[in-house]
Amino acid sequence: KQEVTQIPAALSVPEGENLVLNCSFTDSAIYNLQWFRQDPGKGLTSLLLIQSSQREQTSGRLNASLDKSSGRSTLYIAASQPGDSATYLCAVGGDSWGKLQFGAGTQVVVTP
């Protein structure tokens, strides 16, 4: 059974610092891994999707890496801003249609 873990559960950084968020999974037989952002009381917004054959994806200040063999993914957010404050979730897609296995998320606060 796939288990997805995100550590730390919460993180506070001053504006301008780089953010590093970690995600680990127990079963390396994945199709893809996605990172999402969730603002309080809102739905999820897809940030980056990495296919199993890829090592990383980049979008603006965001970069996500994937190491299937070690069961790890890392989301880097460069030069953090207060608007980056949110909960960040990673999710793994396996061979089960429609089902994403989510981690519990990392709550990020960027202080001005």
Add this chain to the structure above:
Amino acid sequence: KAGVTQTPRYLIKTRGQQVTLSCSPISGHRSVSWYQQTPGQGLQFLFEYFSETQRNKGNFPGRFSGRQFSNSRSEMNVSTLELGDSALYLCASSLVGQPSGNTIYFGEGSWLTVV
């Protein structure tokens, strides 16, 4: 283009009642999936529909059911509500479903409180 629309956004129900939640996917998306989000359990997969067929179902009791219509709109129903069903119910749509390379789009959710 319009995003994923969920209605109602907020509702309060009494134990034992039933509830129906609605989801309108992005135009052209044929896959709709549902998730339950609670502080204790996080996001848990309920079921996924594609072209009116349930392709997958999560580990929830039979009180949880759903369906998808020919226009891809989807509904989920929870019968005989229990206090533990209080949660944010999220609907998501994508072109052909996960785990494809298609982006998945989530609605803002329906907040259900059972009293």
